[in-house]
Amino acid sequence: MRLRTRERAEPDVNLTPLIDVVFLLLIFFMISTTFEREAQLKVDLPEASTEAAEAPPERLEVTIKGSGDIFINDQQVVNTKPETIKRAIEELLGDKRDLPMIIRADSDSALQYAVTLMDIARQLEIKQVSLATVQTDAGQ
Known part of the structure; x- marks a missing residue:
């Protein structure tokens, strides 16, 4: 007799x-x-904890105030449109493209202004661009 085995499920x-x-x-x-x-x-x-290096005598200083005002070598730019800023920097540079550019920004200024200035420096082929920082008491 043969038994049937069930298949296991x-x-x-x-x-x-x-x-x-x-x-x-x-x-x-x-x-x-x-x-x-x-x-x-x-x-x-950022804030710097080291002493500032001596800057070369000729340079292009761009200052960004917390209110959004932009100054190029202590002269206020009429408005903050990138075209206006670029034109003002071109006029000050003339043919001196090797002039170093220093961007000084208040700690409460919008970062977009600094980014716009770096983009303008790249468009104008300015090779030396620096962001200025404030020296703290820890660096003394």
Whole structure:
């Protein structure tokens, strides 16, 4: 007499409820999260702890005030449009493209102005661009 053997069924794991829960969690976090566009980067500008090096006698100094005013060699620029700033720097440089450019920015000024000035320096092929920092008491 021949006995019939039953085939063993492999255990089956139903993943449908797990996928449903994951999608519900995803939808919950997407709805409950608030997205905010950053208009400005908030960055604490650096402070130097070493003494300042002696600067060459001729240089191009660009100062950015916290109010957004820009001064080039102590002369205020009419507005802060990149074209105006570029034109003013070109007039002061003339044919001296090797003149070093120093960007001095207040700690509460918008970082975008410094980035714009560095981009203008690249467009005008100014090779020496420096960011000025404030010396702290720790450097003394």
